[in-house]
Amino acid sequence: MGKLFSISNYNEIKEFFHKKGLKCTPQRQAVLKVLQESKSYLSINKIHKNVKELLPETGLATVYRSLETLVELNLVVKVHLEDGCHSYAIAPEGHRHPIVCTDCNSVIEYTECPMEDLSKQISEQTGVQINTHFLQLFGKCKECQA
Amino acid sequence: MGKLFSISNYNEIKEFFHKKGLKCTPQRQAVLKVLQESKSYLSINKIHKNVKELLPETGLATVYRSLETLVELNLVVKVHLEDGCHSYAIAPEGHRHPIVCTDCNSVIEYTECPMEDLSKQISEQTGVQINTHFLQLFGKCKECQA
DNA sequence: CTCTAATTGAGAAAGTTTCTCAATTGTATA
DNA sequence: TATACAATTGAGAAACTTTCTCAATTAGAG
Ligand SMILES: [Zn+2]
Ligand SMILES: [Zn+2]
Ligand SMILES: [Zn+2]
Ligand SMILES: [Zn+2]
Numbered sequence: 035m036g037k038l039f040s041i042s043n044y045n046e047i048k049e050f051f052h053k054k055g056l057k058c059t060p061q062r063q064a065v066l067k068v069l070q071e072s073k074s075y076l077s078i079n080k081i082h083k084n085v086k087e088l089l090p091e092t093g094l095a096t097v098y099r100s101l102e103t104l105v106e107l108n109l110v111v112k113v114h115l116e117d118g119c120h121s122y123a124i125a126p127e128g129h130r131h132p133i134v135c136t137d138c139n140s141v142i143e144y145t146e147c148p149m150e151d152l153s154k155q156i157s158e159q160t161g162v163q164i165n166t167h168f169l170q171l172f173g174k175c176k177e178c179q180a
Numbered sequence: 181m182g183k184l185f186s187i188s189n190y191n192e193i194k195e196f197f198h199k200k201g202l203k204c205t206p207q208r209q210a211v212l213k214v215l216q217e218s219k220s221y222l223s224i225n226k227i228h229k230n231v232k233e234l235l236p237e238t239g240l241a242t243v244y245r246s247l248e249t250l251v252e253l254n255l256v257v258k259v260h261l262e263d264g265c266h267s268y269a270i271a272p273e274g275h276r277h278p279i280v281c282t283d284c285n286s287v288i289e290y291t292e293c294p295m296e297d298l299s300k301q302i303s304e305q306t307g308v309q310i311n312t313h314f315l316q317l318f319g320k321c322k323e324c325q326a
Numbered sequence: 327c328t329c330t331a332a333t334t335g336a337g338a339a340a341g342t343t344t345c346t347c348a349a350t351t352g353t354a355t356a
Numbered sequence: 357t358a359t360a361c362a363a364t365t366g367a368g369a370a371a372c373t374t375t376c377t378c379a380a381t382t383a384g385a386g
Contacts, residue, residue: 057352057363078342093366098343114260114314120342133308142308152294156317162279162288164319168260171302173310203332203383224373239335244374266373 038063038088050107064088065100066109066124074139075113075123075132113141114170133171137178144171184209184234196253210234211246212255212270220285221259221269221278259287260316279317283324290317 037044038060047066048058056062068084069076076084082097101122104110113121113132123132126143133142153164183190184206193212194204202208214230215222222230228243247268250256259267259278269278272289279288299310 052353055363059352059364061365091366093368094342095344095367096365099364112262114265116258119260119265133302133306133310135308136311142306144302144306146305148294148298148302153317156279156290156294157319159292160279160288160290161322162281162317162319163325164279164317165282166318168314168316168318170314171299171308171310172312172314173303173308176307179309198384201332205333205383207334237335239337240373241336241375242334245333 038067050109054107056103060089061085061092061096062100062103064092065097066104069104069110069122069124072124074141075121075134077121081122114168131169131171133173133175135175135178136172137174140175140177142175184213196255200253202249202253206235207231207238207242208246208249210238211243212250215250215256215268215270218270220287221267221280223267227268260314277315277317279319279321281321281324282318283320286321286323288321 039047044058044063047063051058051062064085065081067088068081072084078094078097078101081101082092082094085092085097101110105112105122109125110122111125111132112119113123113134115121115134123141126132126145129147131144131147133144134140135142147169149167149169153167156162157164185193190204190209193209197204197208210231211227213234214227218230224240224243224247227247228238228240231238231243247256251258251268255271256268257271257278258265259269259280261267261280269287272278272291275293277290277293279290280286281288293315295313295315299313302308303310
């Protein structure tokens, strides 16, 4: 069935799926594409709505299944907000942290991880062996400050 | 109706509610007590189960309502985990960050906030005005390392 | 002690997520 | 390119979670 990405892009994405023995289906592509083209995080329902504009027949269950797959592949991340964690955004490349604008919901990438050095330090201070961390920053983006 | 805390403790808690014009009900006390006595975060259902040991008649809706109230009072925080954010823990005093042990689920308090200085720095780097942050650390606690 | 507004329990309702299964479809192989 | 097969899908049912409604109860003020 049809590709939803340009050929070079498509092959790259296909690779991602195939490495894990997964099919590169138009539904999975559509979910990924919708998130890639959004500058902000999206709720499941918004994702479903947008996906249906590309592939009208897509069922909600498939959106759930695709998101699960894409998160496993580290192509997509779940965004945790005060009132819940039912939103998703395209995963930044490598280890990064999102800055979420509380006015317009856009997601800005912060490319450095301030925790790398800190984790060691905290491990020593507390005796706990810190393995991973979860950091999100919230504020006002440039546009919304004006 | 009955107090679920020692008198000095009770008066302190009562204050918290009264300041916001809220009643100090046994149900709210029970939810708070359950979380205070747990060293780890608890799911809604576990909280309900434990609360019913103190107050057998307590309804699930009341647990939801109490948690909402306690979070508003900053006495309780929602814990965000990989697979969802349906768990709650007693709020640390002041601005702190929880370290969650991925083996035994216990929550260790980290008393310093590494983000205070960093927020300013990141604001300058990115142009985004950082207002708040959300940080959780994951690792292995002392006991589980042994 | 009395009064009142806030809170509660119970169950209904709404909303979210997962499951089931027959039909479809990517992809490996020939 | 055609074939075969396992993975995936859509649809709806089922399970689960959260919110709502309302009559009955109750904490706290006076
Ligand atoms: Zn903004
Ligand atoms: Zn980091
Ligand atoms: Zn969350
Ligand atoms: Zn902090």
